[in-house]
């Protein structure tokens with residue numbers, strides 16, 4: 001996939017974003033929405049692992065789309081394209097794990113200095 005496809009997705013997602021001039025409100029909605037959608041995935045996995053439900057792949061895929069929608073909105077609020085977000089992430093991961101993921105590099109990467117994966 002051409003990474004700029006993400007930018008086309010972002011344009012489509014923004015077509016259905018709330019049309020508000022209140023940047024603080026948009027930031028709050030996008031951030032809480034992102035956390036809420038992640039929570040929907042976590043709740044489903046809790047039910048699968050803890051309550052014996054069947055994994056509903058279609059549900060998870062739909063929630064991934066909801067997450068992408070909020071990521072696109074939050075990126076727009078940060079005045080950055082999704083392709084820039086994706087490129088920065090890949091560059092960070094290449095620097096962190098040049099030979100692919102390793103538990104040893106993960107454990108010894110400087111606690112408290114970096115955030116994330």
Ligand SMILES: [Mg+2]
Nearest residue numbers: 037040063066
């Ligand atoms: Mg959802």
